[in-house]
Amino acid sequence: MKKTMIAMLNISIQKTAVVAVAAAALLLGSPASAAVKIQEVVSPGGIKAWLVEDYTVPLVSMKFAFKGGSSQDPDGKGGLAKLMTGLFDEGAGDLDRAAFQDALDVSGAEMGFTAGIDEITGSMTWLAEREDEAVRLLTLAVNDPRFDDEPVKRMKSQFLTSLIAEERDPNTIAGRKWRKEIYGDHAYARDSDGTKETMAGLTADDLRAFHKSQFARDNLMVAAVGAISAEKLGERLDQIFGDLPAKAKLQDVPDLEPKFGHVVHYEYPLPQTRLSLLYPGVEREDPRFFAAYLANHILGGGTFSSRLYDEVREKRGLAYGVGSNLSNFDHTSTWGIGTATSADRAAETLDIIRGEVKKVAETGVTQQELDAAKNFVVGAYAIANFDSSASIAGTVLGLQLAGLPIDYIDTREETIRSVTLDEVNEEARRLLSVEPSLLVVGPALAASANDNAQGDDAAREESGAARPIPESSPAEAGGLDIEGAAQTPPSDMPVEATGKD
Amino acid sequence: MAKSLAISLLAFSLLFPAGGAALATEASTGGTVEANTAYDEVPNVSHFTLDNGLEIVVVPDRRAPVVTHMLWYKIGSADEAPGKSGIAHFFEHLMFKGTKKHPAGAFSQAVAEIGGEENAFTSYDYTAYYQQIPPSALKEMMAFEADRMVNLVLTDAVIGPERAVILEERNSRVENSPSALLREEHSATLWQNSPYGIPVIGWKHEMEQLNREDAIDFYTRYYAPNNAVLVVTGDVTAENVRAMAEDTYGKVPRGPKLPPRARPQEPEQNTARSVTLRDERVSVPSFYSEWITPSYHTARDQAETAALEMLAEVLGGGVRSRLYERLVVDDSIAQSVGASYDASAWDDGSFTVWGSPRGSGDIDIMQRAIREEIDRIAKDGVSDDELTKAKNRSIKSLIFARDSQATMARIYGSLLATGGKVEDVNEWAGHIRAVTSDQVKAAATRWLDEDRATTAYLLPPKEQATDADPQAAGAANDNVEPSMDSEQGLTAVEQVK
Secondary structure (H helix, E strand, O other): OHHHHHHHHHHHOOOOOOOOOHHHHHOOOOHHHHHOOOEEEEOOOOOEEEEEEOOOOOEEEEEEEEEOHHHHOOOOOOOHHHHHHOOOOOOEOOEOHHHHHHHHHHHOOEEEEEEOOOEEEEEEEEEHHHHHHHHHHHHHHHHOEOOOHHHHHHHHHHHHHHHHHOOOOHHHHHHHHHHHHHHOOOHHHOOOOOOHHHHHHOOHHHHHHHHHHHOOOOOEEEEEEEOOOHHHHHHHHHHHHOOOOOOOOOOOOOOOOOOOOOEEEEEOOOOEEEEEEEEEOOOOOOOOHHHHHHHHHHHHHOOOOOHHHHHHHHOOOOEEEEEEEEEEOOOOEEEEEEEEEEHHHHHHHHHHHHHHHHHHHHHOOOHHHHHHHHHHHHHHHHHHHOOOHHHHHHHHHHHHHOOOOOOHHHHHHHHHHOOOHHHHHHHHHHHHOOOOEEEEEEOOHHHOOOOOOEOHHHHHHOOOOOOOOOOOOOOOOOOOOOOOOOOOOOOOOOOOOOOOO | OOOEOOOOOOOOOOOOOOOEOOOOEEOOOOOOEEOOHHHOOOOOOEEEEOOOOOEEEEEEOOOOOOEEEEEEEOOOHHHOOOOOOOHHHHHHHHOOOEEOOOEOOHHHHHHHHOOOEEEEEEEOOOEEEEEEEOHHHHHHHHHHHHHHHHOEOOOHHHHHHHHHHHHHHHHHHHHOOHHHHHHHHHHHHHOOOOHHHOOOOOOHHHHOOOOHHHHHHHHHHHOOHHHEEEEEEEOOOHHHHHHHHHHOHHHOOOOOOOOOOOOOOOOOOOOOEEEEEEOOOOOOOEEEEEEEEOOOOOOOOHHHHHHHHHHHHHHHOOOOOHHHHHHHHHOOOEEEEEEEEEOOOOOOEEEEEEEEEOEOOOHHHHHHHHHHHHHHHHHHOOOHHHHHHHHHHHHHHHHHHOOOHHHHHHHHHHHHHOOOOHHHHHHHHHHHHOOOHHHHHHHHHHHOOHHHOEEEEEEOOHHHHHHOOOOEOOOOOOOOOOOHHHHOOOOHHHHOO
16 A cells, blocks of 8 residues: 555656746746755765755655666676665664564665666655664665575565566567667666576675675765755764775776667567657767757657657547657667557558658757747756655756756756757757667558558668667656656656546 | 556555554554654645635645646546446546637647646546646646636547547557456456446447547536535645635636436445456466455445555555565565555445465465465454554655655545545544554454455466466566556565566
């Protein structure tokens, strides 16, 4: 039941923000910045964190990340990061699994760890009045996870079962083939869950060694929001993280240029065909990032207003969901488009998507569209990111992960406002002129009722838009402002949980 | 079970599923709980009704310049006429098609221009529309929403493509997913007479026939201020909301008196039933059993639902629950297992247990073990310690829920749309605290009768079942587990997509 609520939080709060109507935004900085004042805290022991102090609700929400993540899984040990993150509440220090979970239960705190592709993220939310106990448990989990036999064995067998359970799922199989095709041998092509073979081989010693190599002070970033002072946070930082090794031992992960122009068609008799198209993206640090971001918003980023939405759904009813988004990983950046469309009209849908992409690439967008997109993107930040302590903490951590400055929220609007139409159209042309890679999951396109479709070959020529389907994408968030947000769960289905869209 | 279209989203089965605000401080020495009830109540909630019958709830939360404006209609799929399944949801889509004053797209554009977020959702008992926006835009949103409450323009030109969209939505949500197909058939079996047996999105053959006349009929019958509840949460004051609402919604005339919400009720159920789906996409089996129970609205009193909530929590609420300890940890036969109770409904609610085996486990063994655990509670009750912990976990969640204004809007909206009262939220923790071991025991005895369970099985194809890796008997990725709750646990395995 509690899970229900939490599940709902994650999904339903897919909001967007508004700073204010354009007029109001003229007034003076944006309300967004007024809402969130980030201060840098450096603990006596030298650990840094970004803090948003707020006493409205007697809670503290802390989120932290260790750079590395699943892409650090050693060769032949795929799934190690994922397995490890499942075990932090399974016993730590002098507390075995039962004792630890009972203590956590009684403390009233909520703790969680997640393995992303580029980092492992942890979170702890506690009641201010129960801080000592919550911090004690978090400290144990971070420094001294036990990796006892029973939990390790159980968790492994649960992972193995999941891997087996997915074996016949067409979307899972297709996603693997697709990653292999476009990412080759790079770490990003691997399943972060590993394979049956690698998972079966993992040991407690592997976990201990991995924990030691990944959890250190030099690859740590921390955000805290809520009822805690800078001074107190400093003490807590030293308590929780101060005894970790100074330096992480990370393997080098090379940058990756995905392959474009490749087609993977996984044929399967389904009533609905899933289309994913992948174009090059732009790095978050690139000065052209917002030009591309705005172009994406116009093409397929808006919830109920984008060119793809209008053409594919609104005018023709070809799909329930269609959209595009930019994804930024540490070692590659992509621009994906995705939809799921009636199988017998998949070729037509693909045509329309490719046609819209071509139009944006060749003719560009209009000043009016750009102005509207800027208003949205400026305004959406507060609503998307500040509606709860937990989401503010996630945003503040995301800024650090993306390497953005602490005053980013204050300068963001100006950066966006200064993007010109030429810059947007140039980015659209540069990135969308590339022949995309295409993933089709569903019946042969030749079966399409549409005369344009010439079967599989046609798919090669056409291409629409699909979500990239990376199995774990840290910065993916259809329609959302992702620039600062870390850890948006991968959503490879363009299906909102709500009735409309 | 998810009484909602959006399996995961709306399905927030329990009202405050455990969204609780208070945390009882535990006196670990004995069974006594020294309750700290300081957080039991949501502060500053206002509730009033306009002259035209529109009910309004305001929950201020001034932390960030964001407002959630959510309008709920007390109309859902369970109110549909026979043969018109899906009309409530289809109509929800049509509400975005524009009015005389604001042509199609104008409302969405106004939301987008300020970076706002909007959407809508439909469930068995309600349909809701919302925007998240800066406070400065609230009145404009109210004006748009009030306008489309009665001035919608529907032409045949918009009906056709939008009907195609909902059919694609059905494809996405249901037809492409063995577990979703099974869920539909299971519900149709569980509910023998209640419209809860009909899917919110509608049966495909009936959706295909929905037309403009159906839509207009539905609109004029049910969309009116006296059939709606407005919930505003976030950076507002009740005074401002009232003034703005008077100026906008207040101008909409009261609609005709609505017929009573009297739906066909369930007959007595006296059989155990099962529904089985085999699909080649499934590698490992899973199952769930569900029983019809009282809801917050149909229960004799709040003690009855509170006992069921604690039964679900002790039996299968998380990694220290009886089912998890026994089947996942001790016996090592389950991939996942749990229990949940859905009390948020106008008519009856339901109680569900689910599981999926792993390793040498199989469904028969799991079902027997689950039954043993239910019987054990029915015979011996639960210990003070585990009951106390279950209460604390549940109540604690309320304060976590209060962190999100959108969640608060959903809690109040769904409550009022299913016959509840605003005060129920603040009284909920007290009812939970009062639950006794005997009440939990009685609930298990009374409601979880093996001979009345309706069970769903999602299985691999027959020929493949035998050569499946013996290691593999675990959970299907496409698990039948009834709802959202099942897969949201803390274990890494459940983070797997």
